[in-house]
Amino acid sequence: MTWVKERKREYAAGKRQLEQYRDKLLTVDPEEVAEELTIVEGMIADMNYSLEWMRTGRQPNTRRGVDIKDAYKRSILMDMDLMPTPEPEEEITITITQKQAAVRILMKLSPRELECYLLNMSNGLSERAIAKELKLSRTTVQKNIQRAKSKVLQEV
Incomplete structure (x- = not known):
């Protein structure tokens, strides 16, 4: 049996x-146990909410899947060590605040722009290699990288 x-x-x-x-509390005088009954009913409601979330894998009571919009895009950026470590020649230290600012800027890119930009800037892949990897034309990759660079420059 799995942990889930x-x-x-x-x-x-x-x-x-x-x-x-709760059923036992209902047999007692309601005025004596009113506060405790309220707490227990709240706990039951919380348990129902949690169980629904575990059964469906989605946050209950959300409208139109707003809880999963851009979920994959954001989960990639949750790792604050996304940028590669520079060569040992020159030690560059980046504060957590600077990393968070970089992540905020990257989150403004579309998924395709982000993918092309990171493959080019972080991994050092050429436009041709990115195009081959993503099964896109080279000009599409080039345009995505250019748009991403201009958005990043605007934010900086």
């Missing part, structure tokens, strides 16, 4: 226990 299935099972069991406890 274990968590789902644990959450479902916890939710059942909370529901049983």
